[in-house]
Amino acid sequence: MIKFKRPHFLIVALLIQLISLLVIVCLVKIQTIIELSLFEWSVAQGFLASLLAYCLRMPKWWMLIHLLFMPMIIVTLAIDISPLWFLFFFICLTLIYGKTYKTRVPLYLSSQQVNATLESWLPKGERFSFVDLGSGCGGLITRLAKTHENGLFHGIEAAPLPFLISKLRNLFASFPCKISWGDFWKQDFSQYDVVYAYLSPIPMETLWRKASKEMRPGSLLISNTFEIPGVNPDECIPLNDFSNSTLYLWKL
Ligand SMILES: C[S@@+](CC[C@H](N)C(=O)[O-])C[C@H]1O[C@@H](n2cnc3c(N)ncnc32)[C@H](O)[C@@H]1O
Numbered sequence: 001m002i003k004f005k006r007p008h009f010l011i012v013a014l015l016i017q018l019i020s021l022l023v024i025v026c027l028v029k030i031q032t033i034i035e036l037s038l039f040e041w042s043v044a045q046g047f048l049a050s051l052l053a054y055c056l057r058m059p060k061w062w063m064l065i066h067l068l069f070m071p072m073i074i075v076t077l078a079i080d081i082s083p084l085w086f087l088f089f090f091i092c093l094t095l096i097y098g099k100t101y102k103t104r105v106p107l108y109l110s111s112q113q114v115n116a117t118l119e120s121w122l123p124k125g126e127r128f129s130f131v132d133l134g135s136g137c138g139g140l141i142t143r144l145a146k147t148h149e150n151g152l153f154h155g156i157e158a159a160p161l162p163f164l165i166s167k168l169r170n171l172f173a174s175f176p177c178k179i180s181w182g183d184f185w186k187q188d189f190s191q192y193d194v195v196y197a198y199l200s201p202i203p204m205e206t207l208w209r210k211a212s213k214e215m216r217p218g219s220l221l222i223s224n225t226f227e228i229p230g231v232n233p234d235e236c237i238p239l240n241d242f243s244n245s246t247l248y249l250w251k252l
Contacts, residue, residue, distance in 0.1 A: 010101060012056060016066060020049035039078075042070040098159030103134075104202040107162060110140045111241035114224055118196070118247075119147050126150065128193040133184040133207075134158065138166025138177065140196070145175040153177035154192070156184040189214040198224035205229055212252065221250045 006012075024045040027034075036044070049066035100106050122128065122144065128151050132141050135155025145153045155177055157163040163181045170176050189195055189211055197207060208228040211221045225245045227233070233248040 009058070009062075012058065013053075013062065013066070016049050016052045016056070016058075017069060020045050020052060020066075021070070023048060039071065039074050042074045045070045095161040096159060100159075103158065105134055105199045107136055107159060108198075109136055110198050110224055111239065111243070111245065113239040113241040114198075114245065114247065115140060115143050117237055117239060118144060118222070122148050122151060122194065124148075124150070127152070129154065129191060130194040130196065131156065131184075131187070131189070131192045133187075133195065133197045134199060135162075135166060135179065137162045138169050138179060141177045142166075142169055142173050145173065145177050149175060155179045156182055156187060158183055185210070190216055192219065194220045194222065196222045196224070197226075199226060201226050211250075215252045217252055219252050221252065223248045223250075 024041055027044075028041060046067040046069065049069070050063045053063045053066045097106055118140075122130070130141070130144065130151050131154045133156060135141055135157045138155050138157070141153040141155045145151065155166055157166060157179070158181070160181075163179070166179045170179055185206075192215070195211060195215060199207070204223070204226050205228065207223075208221075208231055215221065223233075224247055225243070227248055228250070231250065234251045235249040237247040237249070239245050239247065
């Protein structure tokens with residue numbers, strides 16, 4: 001049987017917008033009964049795109065994006081904002097989020113409760129190494145390095161601005177960590193005792209494959225919020241923080 005690979009979600013989103021736009025343009029051209037303003041037609045296009053997204057089982061928040069995309073374009077054109085603002089916001093988003101369209105892991109930060117729980121979990125006496133996969137602005141490892149002088153902390157971050165912030169933060173820290181700019185998938189996990197990940201549901205299966213291949217027996221994989229499908233954790237620690245997150249721990 002031939003298996004079709006589902007196209008990239010951005011291609012699907014683009015096709016949905018184009019198809020719904022084409023349908024609405026045809027409707028405007030071939031009939032004279034319904035007379036709507038440009039904005040009203042754009043709302044109709046939004047509803048159609050949203051419906052298509054629902055039929056194609058895109059996540060719910062994509063339906064909202066499809067609903068608002070074209071009406072927002074019409075509104076924005078009407079207010080006549082300088083295109084330089086769009087360039088500015090695009091550059092800001094690229095600096096903050098980097099290649100999120102590819103990694104499917106946006107930036108959000110671990111809570112103080114995560115910090116406190118890890119602090120109580122990490123070894124107090126013997127030396128250990130800890131890596132934060134996608135370390136964001138470096139807050140977690142900087143705070144842990146303060147309370148655990150016996151640990152070697154490494155953060156790997158791909159997005160430019162969070163990486164720069166972590167580097168700056170590290171310059172003034174009394175217990176500096178190692179901060180690298182790059183892709184954690186290229187890193188060998190065998191050098192770490194603890195691997196910490198706060199990512200998204202998308203890469204968890206691949207993360208498990210890499211971790212179980214490379215991590216040493218006895219080392220610890222910790223995931224904030226996101227479980228690994230089909231692999232029961234050795235421990236779950238529910239946290240009472242703003243997102244009601246849970247820490248999942250797997251002992252390799
Ligand atoms: C949810 S944030 C977590 C930030 C930080 N670890 C914390 O707990 O506060 C995930 C981060 O991973 C980064 N990231 C995603 N994929 C990456 C990759 N392949 N290599 C390096 N960083 C990545 C993103 O840019 C984002 O800053």
